[in-house]
Amino acid sequence: TEKSAQVLHKQQLWLDTVLPTASTTVTWDDGESGYAPVDYSGGSEFEFYFPLTVTDQPGPGSDYASLTNGVQGYFVWQDNTPGNTEAFPFEYYVTGSQEQPTGAYKVGRTGQKLGFEQLDTGNFLHIRLSPDVEYNIGSSALVFHPTDNAGNEGNVSFPLVYQMDRMGPRINRVSYLNSYAGVDQGQISTTICLEDFNPILSVEYQWTDVGADPIENGWAVDSGAAERCRLVTIVKGNLKSDENHSYLLHVRGTDSLGNVSTAAWQFDYNLQYPKYGVLYGTNPNDLLSEHSFKVFLPDRGIKVSDDGSYEYPAENVANSLLVLLKKPTKHPGVYDYWGFQGRYYKQDLSDGSYGLCGQDRALEVLLNPTVDLDRWFHACLADTEEGTRISSMTMNDADRAELRTSLANAYGPVEVTIFATPYGTRPYDIPVSVPHARDTYVFNFASTANACVVHGINIQPKTPVSYDPDYQAGEVLAELPTERQLPASLDGAVVTVSLSNLLAPVYGLADIDCTSADTYFSLLHTSEGGTSTECYRSSLIAKAEQDIAIPAGTTEAKGTYSILVQVKCKGSDHIDCFSYEDIMIDQRELDIYGVTEVRTRAEFVVESLVSTGEAVTQYPIAPGSRTTEVFVSAADGIEQTIGFSAQVPELTLGTATTYGTYIKVWNESTIDSVPLDQYRWVKLEGTRIYETVLLGADNSQLFARLGSPNAATAACLPLVTGLNEIRYQIATTSGRVTPIESVLVRAGSEQPVIRMKLFPDNTVLATSSDVIASIKTLESSLAAPETLQLGVSTAEGFSPDLS
Numbered sequence: 182t183e184k185s186a187q188v189l190h191k192q193q194l195w196l197d198t199v200l201p202t203a204s205t206t207v208t209w210d211d212g213e214s215g216y217a218p219v220d221y222s223g224g225s226e227f228e229f230y231f232p233l234t235v236t237d238q239p240g241p242g243s244d245y246a247s248l249t250n251g252v253q254g255y256f257v258w259q260d261n262t263p264g265n266t267e268a269f270p271f272e273y274y275v276t277g278s279q280e281q282p283t284g285a286y287k288v289g290r291t292g293q294k295l296g297f298e299q300l301d302t303g304n305f306l307h308i309r310l311s312p313d314v315e316y317n318i319g320s321s322a323l324v325f326h327p328t329d330n331a332g333n334e335g336n337v338s339f340p341l342v343y344q345m346d347r348m349g350p351r352i353n354r355v356s357y358l359n360s361y362a363g364v365d366q367g368q369i370s371t372t373i374c375l376e377d378f379n380p381i382l383s384v385e386y387q388w389t390d391v392g393a394d395p396i397e398n399g400w401a402v403d404s405g406a407a408e409r410c411r412l413v414t415i416v417k418g419n420l421k422s423d424e425n426h427s428y429l430l431h432v433r434g435t436d437s438l439g440n441v442s443t444a445a446w447q448f449d450y451n452l453q454y455p456k457y458g459v460l461y462g463t464n465p466n467d468l469l470s471e472h473s474f475k476v477f478l479p480d481r482g483i484k485v486s487d488d489g490s491y492e493y494p495a496e497n498v499a500n501s502l503l504v505l506l507k508k509p510t511k512h513p514g515v516y517d518y519w520g521f522q523g524r525y526y527k528q529d530l531s532d533g534s535y536g537l538c539g540q541d542r543a544l545e546v547l548l549n550p551t552v553d554l555d556r557w558f559h560a561c562l563a564d565t566e567e568g569t570r571i572s573s574m575t576m577n578d579a580d581r582a583e584l585r586t587s588l589a590n591a592y593g594p595v596e597v598t599i600f601a602t603p604y605g606t607r608p609y610d611i612p613v614s615v616p617h618a619r620d621t622y623v624f625n626f627a628s629t630a631n632a633c634v635v636h637g638i639n640i641q642p643k644t645p646v647s648y649d650p651d652y653q654a655g656e657v658l659a660e661l662p663t664e665r666q667l668p669a670s671l672d673g674a675v676v677t678v679s680l681s682n683l684l685a686p687v688y689g690l691a692d693i694d695c696t697s698a699d700t701y702f703s704l705l706h707t708s709e710g711g712t713s714t715e716c717y718r719s720s721l722i723a724k725a726e727q728d729i730a731i732p733a734g735t736t737e738a739k740g741t742y743s744i745l746v747q748v749k750c751k752g753s754d755h756i757d758c759f760s761y762e763d764i765m766i767d768q769r770e771l772d773i774y775g776v777t778e779v780r781t782r783a784e785f786v787v788e789s790l791v792s793t794g795e796a797v798t799q800y801p802i803a804p805g806s807r808t809t810e811v812f813v814s815a816a817d818g819i820e821q822t823i824g825f826s827a828q829v830p831e832l833t834l835g836t837a838t839t840y841g842t843y844i845k846v847w848n849e850s851t852i853d854s855v856p857l858d859q860y861r862w863v864k865l866e867g868t869r870i871y872e873t874v875l876l877g878a879d880n881s882q883l884f885a886r887l888g889s890p891n892a893a894t895a896a897c898l899p900l901v902t903g904l905n906e907i908r909y910q911i912a913t914t915s916g917r918v919t920p921i922e923s924v925l926v927r928a929g930s931e932q933p934v935i936r937m938k939l940f941p942d943n944t945v946l947a948t949s950s951d952v953i954a955s956i957k958t959l960e961s962s963l964a965a966p967e968t969l970q971l972g973v974s975t976a977e978g979f980s981p982d983l984s
Contacts, residue, residue, distance in 0.1 A: 197247040197331035201237040205339060215322075215340035218308070221281050227310040230279060231339070235299045235327040247330035250301040253734065255326040258308070259338075260291040262319040262378060264351045266695040268292045268720045269316050272309040279305050287732060291321070292720030296734055299327065310345060317348035319378025349442025350377035350434035354464060355412070357448065361456035367420030369428070369448045373413045377436040380407040385433040386415050391447055395431040407437065417448070425451045454618035455499035455601045462545075468627035468692045468752045471549030471588070476502050476599060499601035499618065503571070504546055505560055507596040546597075548624065550589040557584060568612040569619070571600075591626035592635065593685035598622075627685075627692050627752025636693065637681040638746050638759035643728070644674040646742075646764045654841050654914045658862040661843070667767040667915040671704070671742065672733040676761075678702060678746055679726045690723040692750050699749040699756055702729050707741045721748065741765050767915040774827035774911050775807025776800055776924050777868060781814055781821035784934045802826060810925040813873055813900070823898065823926070826868040827911050844869055846909040848899055849923075851876055855899050859887045863896050865911065871898040873928075900928045 207216040218229040235254060237246040260269065272286035275297035286309055289295045297304065306323070310316060321343060327335045357371035375381050385400040403413045413432075420426050431445045462473035478499055558573045559580050576584075601618035602611060611617050629635055646668055654662060668674065682688045694700055704717040717735045721727065736742065742764035749756050783796035800808040813821050829842045843862040848855065854876060863869055874883055876899045886897040898907070905926040912918040 197240065197245065197329065197333065199238055199240045199246070200333045200335040201235060201249050201327040201329045202335050203233055203235050203325045203327045203337040205234070206232045207339075210342050213342040215342040217342040219279070224281070226345075227312055228281070228308070229343070230281075230305050230307045231323055232279065233304045233306060233325060235301075235304065235325075237327075237329045247333075248301075249299045249327060249329045252299050252328050252330055253296050254299045254328045255294050255296050255334075256306065257294050257324045257326075258289070258291045259322045259324050260318055261321055262317060264376060265317060266723050267317075268695070268722050269318060270311065270314060272311075274307040274309075276305055276307065277302055282307050288730065289732070290720060291318070294326070294718040295732060296717075315347045316345040317378075318343070318345045344378060346377070346379055346436065346438055346440060349440040350375040350381050350436055352432050352434055352442060352444035354444075354446050354466075356461050356464065358458065358460045359450045360458040360460075361452065365419060365421050367418075367422065367426065367450055367452045367456070369417040369420070369426070369450055371415055371430065371446070371448065373415060373432055375411045375413065375432075375434045377409055377434070377440075379436045379438055379440075380409055381411050381434055381436050382407050383435045384411055384413050386413070387431045388417055389429045389431065391427050391429050393429065400433065420450060420452060422452050422456075425449075425453055451618065451620065454616055455603050457499040457502055457599070457601045457618065459599075459622070463624075465622060465624045468625050468688060470626065470628040470752050471547070472624040472626070473545065473547045473549075474597075474622075475545045476504060477544065478502070499603065501602050502544065503600040504544070505562065505571075505598045505600070506548065507598065548588060548595070548597075548626075550585050550628075550630075566613075568610065568615070569600075569617075570610050589628055589630045591628045593626060594623045594687065595626050596621050596623055625688070627688075627750060629750055629753040629755035634757055635682065635684050635750055635755055636748050636757040637679075637683045638748065638757060639679040640744050640746055640759060640761040641677045641679070642674060642744075642761070642764075643677055644668060644671075646671065646674060646766075654843075654864075656864045658843060661862060661912055661918075662914055667765050669766060669768050669917070671731045671736040671764070671766055674731045676702075676729050676731070676744060677726060678721065678729060680721070680723075680748065681725065690725065692752055693721075693723055694749045694751040695721055695723050697749040699747060701747055703745045703747070704731060704735065705743045705745060706736070707743065713743075721746070736766055767913070767917060769830050769913070769917060770804075771827065771829060771911055771913070771917050771919045772804040773802050774919060775802045775825070775922065776811055776823060777802055777826040778824040779811050779813060779821070780824070786934060802828070807922065808924065810927065812927045812929065814929050820872070822870045822872050823907075824868045824870050825865070825909060825911075827865055829865075829911075829913065842866070842911065842913050844909060844911050846871055846896070846898055846907060849906040849908050850904065851899055851901060854880070855883070855887070859884055861887065862912070869896060871896045873898050873900045873926075875899075876901050900926065902928050902930050904928075 205216060207219065209215070210217060216231075218231045220226075220229050235249045237249045239246045258271065268290040270288060270290050273289055273295065274282040274284065274286045276282055277300045286307075287295070297306070320340075322338045322340045324336065324338045327337065353374050353376075355372040355374045357369065360368045360370065373384075373386075375384055384403040384405065386403070387395040387399045387401060389395055389399075403411075405411050405413060411434075415430060415432075417428060417430075427447065427449045429445050429447055431443065433441065433443045435441050458477050460475040460477070462475065463469055463471075465472065465474075558576055560571055560573045562569065562571050564570075598619065598621050600611070601620075602615065603617075680690055680693065682690065682692060685692075700721050702719040702721055703715050705713050706716045707713045717731060719729050744761040744764065745758060746760075747756060747758040777800055779798045779800075781796055782793065785792045785794055785796075798811070800811070811823065813823070825844055825846060827842060827844070842865045844865040845860055845862045847857055847860040874886075874897055876883070880899070883897065883899055887899075905928060907924050907926050908921055909924070910919055910921045
């Protein structure tokens with residue numbers, strides 16, 4: 182970066198690698214560990230501002246800094262509230278004053294990287310929240326990214342002492358347990374966790390039948406103290422034996438601000454069959470890469486006394502259990518499983534029956550890739566008219582490898598079936614006449630060790646932003662194409678992002694970690710040199726479809742753009758990404774165009790010398806400045822042309838394809854004789870020449886030339902003697918269009934005559950240099966030319982030569 186503050190040798194450069202920084206006049210609050218944003222006097226709770234000063238320091242041993250004034254910096258309102266997955270909308274306005282802005286605020290979301298112009302005099306970030314949004318912002322920070330002229334970007338975080346809690350507590354089920362302690366003593370026990378940034382004043386719960394709503398006077402109240410996190414154990418006891426129990430548990434939490442939230446879960450416990458208990462080490466509904474649970478028998482199961490005698494279990498109490506993990510493949514009529522029994526059965530040698538060893542009353546089942554393979558076997562299950570038959574096979578090396586691979590790559594619901602039989606029945610061949618429990622439990626696995634793609638991502642701009650890199654319009658167009666147009670800017674462009682789960686559609690978006698820095702929407706700019714840089718980033722929310730608007734001031738004039746959407750899985754480090762390529766904008770200005778020359782046959786008179794040749798009148802064009810009147814001849818047989826030019830920068834798309842520039846010129850004064858639809862858009866590369874044709878009685882050849890002009894020759898423009906109002910418009914196939922312009926063409930009935938006088942000596946035959954140096958006046962029926970091209974003197978006299 183050249184140092185502008187000093188006069189340096191033109192080859193002297195300064196290297197600036199020092200990051201700019203930011204500070205605030207708000208005082209740090211030790212008690213709250215943060216900075217309290219400033220409220221407006223008499224303002225609402227939904228509005229505040231935060232003062233900021235951006236500075237850039239010289240590097241070590243130097244007094245040079247590239248400075249930050251006028252440079253675009255960025256900020257992110259980072260929501261650090263535990264458990265939040267949604268990005269909340271808000272409005273912002275950055276000014277140089279602490280006064281509440283009256284202009285139009287911009288829209289952003291928490292987690293988005295938003296730009297603003299840095300001012301040396303200080304910035305004030307004004308933030309306005311919507312009363313219609315249910316915010317749950319408890320812990321947050323304003324993270325500023327000050328940027329200097331050298332491109333260095335700092336990172337300064339200001340934790341905020343600010344809350345906007347308009348949501349009730351988050352309610353989650355931590356664990357639950359089905360247990361059986363004897364006849365009519367079945368029990369469902371669950372632990373519920375409630376969290377809120379403000380203290381939770383009350384926790385209420387109510388059991389109802391499945392499908393029923395809670396009644397207002399049926400709530401039970403937990404007696405725990407008001408805390409930000411409350412663990413509540415809720416029990417449904419005294420469940421009758423020989424019944425299938427299904428209930429809904431409703432939980433209602435209220436925080437200290439009066440915000441209320443509710444949640445409900447269904448619990449099932451079938452006590453019609455041999456009884457056993459399940460204790461979950463993990464919540465089966467959580468998306469995890471591994472799960473665990475325990476199955477156990479009630480205390481009334483068989484026990485081994487010290488003297489070696491047996492105590493037999495009560496009726497309908499399970500005494501043997503078999504756990505089967507369903508494999509991902511199955512065959513018609515036969516279900517393939519991994520069986521888990523371990524040291525679970527002991528044979529009573531006296532009668533040959535099987536019972537449970539006392540020390541193995543509880544069996545822990547670990548479902549993870551490091552499972553103890555010695556405690557598993559390969560099982561096949563088949564249902565016959567006689568009953569259920571389960572055949573077990575020894576695990577070989579291939580079976581062990583398959584089991585571990587299956588658990589390591591399990592993504593989706595995995596079924597676990599538990600068989601429970603009464604004392605004396607071995608759970609392998611179970612006759613129809615023997616009552617037994619056969620319960621299926623579903624655990625949600627989210628292992629992505631081998632997954633190529635988990636989440637489907639679709640990017641669909643609502644605003645046209647794409648182009649066809651192979652598109653080339655013809656030399657002549659009846660109408661301008663509209664399907665190929667490019668936007669002049671991405672400011673305000675709306676992009677729809679659709680998300681889905683391809684591996685396990687039943688999961689929906691539950692496995693997307695929206696709080697991760699690896700889950701985002703990003704707009705990338707690729708310069709003409711091929712370098713890609715991120716110019717905008719936004720967080721994503723867990724919605725199947727969401728619209729993201731590109732803020733103003735994000736895009737540059739040249740280069741291509743692409744969109745990258747990336748999501749990270751909650752249950753693993755797996756990341757899915759999808760890009761939308763070849764976005765192009767066209768910010769070329771069409772403001773230098775117009776009539777640049779008129780060529781006509783003329784009679785040149787220099788003293789007594791007379792010659793006929795071509796006269797050229799040239800007109801300048803500049804932004805907002807173009808000629809409005811020209812003169813030509815309508816004399817029969819006079820060849821003359823009008824040249825239209827436009828200075829349009831080249832727009833390179835992809836490789837070398839360019840979108841063409843076109844011009845349409847018509848005579849409004851003759852529109853009754855030559856309708857507008859007879860004229861065509863003609864490709865304009867530099868200058869397009871139009872040959873004037875006198876409108877006559879037979880215009881068939883004229884119409885033919887207008888309908889299909891030859892790109893290699895001049896286009897055609899009909900005139901009448903006198904005043905002609907010529908209109909023209911210039912456009913590109915990318916969508917840039919000028920206003921309709923007018924130029925008056927006065928067509929005289931005779932050949933123009935140009936008379937010139939030589940000074941000081943008009944008796945000597947002049948050379949071309951003499952003529953140029955000696956012109957005193959110019960009289961012409963043409964307008965006074967900006968450039969006069971003169972010929973050379975010859976032995977025959979003065980001969981114009983305009984080559």
